[in-house]
Amino acid sequence: MAQKRIAKEYSELQKKPLEGMKISLPSEADMHQWQILIDGPKGSPYEGGVFTLHLSLPTEYPFKPPTLSFKTKIYHPNVTNDDKGSMCLGMLRADEWKPSSKIDAVLSFAKALLLEPQADDAVEGGIAREYKENKKEFVKNAKAWTKQYAKR
Amino acid sequence: MADNGGTQRELVFCHSCHNEWLRHQHGLQCPDCDSEFVETIDEHSDPRHNRTDTSDDDEDDVMGNNDDQLPQNPLHRHNPWHNPAPDPDEPDIEHVEWNPSAGIHFARTTIRHTGPGPRPQGRGDDLFAPFIQGFSTLFEGAANAQVQGRPVGGTPARDGPRMLRPPFATHPFPEQHHHIHHHHGGPWGGDRWRDGPPGVRQVFTTTGQFQRGPGPNNQQGQNVSNVLAQLLHTMQASMAEQRDQPASMAHFPAIIAQMLGNGAHGDAVFSDEALDRIITQMMEQTNTNSAPGPASAAAIAALPKKPADKNMMGQDGKAECSVCMDAVEIGDEVTVLPCNHWFHGECVGAWLKEHDTCPHCRQGIMPKDGPQDANAPRAPGETPRNIPNPFVRPSRTNTGAGTPPSPGPGPGSADNNPPPMPGAFTQPGMQQPYVPGGYPRYPEPRNFVSPGHHPQPPSPQRPQNDRRRSSGRERSSNGGEGSSGGGGHSGGVTGWFRNLRGGGSR
Numbered sequence: 039m040a041q042k043r044i045a046k047e048y049s050e051l052q053k054k055p056l057e058g059m060k061i062s063l064p065s066e067a068d069m070h071q072w073q074i075l076i077d078g079p080k081g082s083p084y085e086g087g088v089f090t091l092h093l094s095l096p097t098e099y100p101f102k103p104p105t106l107s108f109k110t111k112i113y114h115p116n117v118t119n120d121d122k123g124s125m126c127l128g129m130l131r132a133d134e135w136k137p138s139s140k141i142d143a144v145l146s147f148a149k150a151l152l153l154e155p156q157a158d159d160a161v162e163g164g165i166a167r168e169y170k171e172n173k174k175e176f177v178k179n180a181k182a183w184t185k186q187y188a189k190r
Numbered sequence: 191m192a193d194n195g196g197t198q199r200e201l202v203f204c205h206s207c208h209n210e211w212l213r214h215q216h217g218l219q220c221p222d223c224d225s226e227f228v229e230t231i232d233e234h235s236d237p238r239h240n241r242t243d244t245s246d247d248d249e250d251d252v253m254g255n256n257d258d259q260l261p262q263n264p265l266h267r268h269n270p271w272h273n274p275a276p277d278p279d280e281p282d283i284e285h286v287e288w289n290p291s292a293g294i295h296f297a298r299t300t301i302r303h304t305g306p307g308p309r310p311q312g313r314g315d316d317l318f319a320p321f322i323q324g325f326s327t328l329f330e331g332a333a334n335a336q337v338q339g340r341p342v343g344g345t346p347a348r349d350g351p352r353m354l355r356p357p358f359a360t361h362p363f364p365e366q367h368h369h370i371h372h373h374h375g376g377p378w379g380g381d382r383w384r385d386g387p388p389g390v391r392q393v394f395t396t397t398g399q400f401q402r403g404p405g406p407n408n409q410q411g412q413n414v415s416n417v418l419a420q421l422l423h424t425m426q427a428s429m430a431e432q433r434d435q436p437a438s439m440a441h442f443p444a445i446i447a448q449m450l451g452n453g454a455h456g457d458a459v460f461s462d463e464a465l466d467r468i469i470t471q472m473m474e475q476t477n478t479n480s481a482p483g484p485a486s487a488a489a490i491a492a493l494p495k496k497p498a499d500k501n502m503m504g505q506d507g508k509a510e511c512s513v514c515m516d517a518v519e520i521g522d523e524v525t526v527l528p529c530n531h532w533f534h535g536e537c538v539g540a541w542l543k544e545h546d547t548c549p550h551c552r553q554g555i556m557p558k559d560g561p562q563d564a565n566a567p568r569a570p571g572e573t574p575r576n577i578p579n580p581f582v583r584p585s586r587t588n589t590g591a592g593t594p595p596s597p598g599p600g601p602g603s604a605d606n607n608p609p610p611m612p613g614a615f616t617q618p619g620m621q622q623p624y625v626p627g628g629y630p631r632y633p634e635p636r637n638f639v640s641p642g643h644h645p646q647p648p649s650p651q652r653p654q655n656d657r658r659r660s661s662g663r664e665r666s667s668n669g670g671e672g673s674s675g676g677g678g679h680s681g682g683v684t685g686w687f688r689n690l691r692g693g694g695s696r
Binding site for chain 2 (some may be wrong): 039100123132133137138161163
């Protein structure tokens with residue numbers, strides 16, 4: 039089932055791409071690994087940058103949730119600032135996942151999170167605090183990182 | 191005796207039975223077991239320290255400290271107090287051992303010379319005391335604590351061995367086995383030192399063991415790590431007060447921290463951020479474990495099956511199973527859950543046998559009141575055992591990305607989320623017996639969610655206390671559904687935000 043559904047979702051997303059996102063398969067032979075390029079949303083400090091994400095779909099998909107990670111370093115409260123770049127998405131957690139959630143919803147959510155970080159659900163506490171208490175500084179840092187790591 | 195003075199004090203250790211003796215007395219064969227698998231002990235190589243306890247053989251089995259089979263921390267043999275120019279009279283031997291399954295073990299031997307002449311004091315146990323005390327206080331009593339001290343030599347020590355006797359009380363973590371073992375006293379009997387140096391020699395061995403519970407109990411291990419992290423704070427503070435301590439001692443907390451730092455949260459000890467990370471990690475683990483269990487096979491099999499009828503279709507007369515995303519035509523057999531969502535029987539069965547939640551709205555099919563493995567699903571009006579988790583924060587659950595906001599089914603959510611499509615509630619579709627869990631296929635552009643596909647009937651069958659979050663849940667349910675519509679995406683993110691701002695202010 040996984041293959042079929044993934045293929046379906048993939049072709050749907052190719053036909054009707056999400057705005058500001060390019061989805062591709064790094065290896066045509068493996069439908070389970072997707073690469074996503076997200077443009078930093080307008081009005082966010084990530085504007086002008088392009089971020090590479092990796093979506094990994096388990097063989098049990100849709101019974102097990104996919105995982106989403108940032109390959110491009112990003113200054114964001116909800117993305118771990120390590121080599122994993124894991125994104126904190128509630129809907130992807132095992133106890134919240136449901137098979138009717140679709141990849142486009144996951145990706146849209148990820149993008150929305152770029153526009154509006156959820157500081158209360160942060161994985162990077164320091165960045166979250168800065169976001170809440172010193173937005174100016176946060177924006178400055180996020181922009182600097184975007185410039186440094188997410189150049190087009 | 192004078193001619194073999196070089197070897198007379200050499201201790202020999204038997205690897206077979208862990209016996210030890212003086213070489214000049216019994217030679218290189220174990221007097222107890224006749225084994226020749228022996229090793230002489232010197233200050234560079236002390237095989238006894240590979241073991242958890244040099245003097246108590248019985249405990250080894252309990253501790254299961256098997257160096258050979260388990261991966262070892264790189265610091266396994268690290269000796270931070272190793273002195274490149276050792277004073278043979280005062281070899282403070284410190285040994286900390288990290289063992290992934292058995293926990294952390296440390297052993298420390300201090301040989302203190304209290305004979306004639308001034309000796310430096312306060313180097314060893316003074317520093318260690320707060321550490322031991324801290325552990326003991328925190329764990330409030332590990333089982334099996336022993337404190338023994340025994341000066342070795344001809345005359346009693348002036349100040350005697352320091353007794354580190356922490357308060358021991360009841361065990362606070364019933365599932366864990368913290369074992370603190372203070373052992374003072376040398377492995378050498380006094381008589382073995384009859385040729386020893388003049389003055390009084392004291393040998394202190396301090397060992398401690400922090401052992402994880404049996405089995406792959408990572409989380410508990412992490413609890414220990416966290417407690418240790420706190421302890422290290424305390425310890426560092428107390429050590430800072432020790433002015434004339436050797437510089438290397440200051441690294442001790444760092445070394446321990448490093449050892450604990452095996453996991454992703456390792457460096458996590460001294461900063462708030464790191465603490466956040468630990469907490470997040472633990473919460474995630476906890477929540478993972480709290481994912482709903484399976485529904486009983488009998489109940490799954492007993493779910494009603496119906497041929498799909500036209501009421502189940504979307505506005506354009508099409509629908510699909512939201513699990514496999516295959517189209518469902520009128521007349522195809524589908525399985526209907528008590529929440530009225532329907533799916534292919536095979537698809538929903540595969541999910542339910544792992545998690546008793548509707549793939550769409552996450553209400554379970556098992557009745558709340560009934561045996562764990564009830565062989566029938568609940569009646570539609572009956573309270574499900576699993577209801578959408580009320581503890582999940584809405585911001586995390588809001589998966590409605592790409593979906594136009596939809597009104598929640600209850601007044602609670604309608605209040606803070608003005609319905610953009612007022613018709614939704616009033617349409618008769620709301621009361622239809624079957625609500626497809628599948629994705630209705632909408633003509634594009636689609637502006638609202640068809641009421642017929644509202645994922646949940648309004649709340650009489652939902653418990654009151656679940657209402658608070660019902661709008662978040664509704665939106666999340668629609669997120670999956672609506673996102674298939676394709677046309678909804680053009681305004682997807684904005685829609686999500688309208689939704690978030692409108693209803694997400696809780």
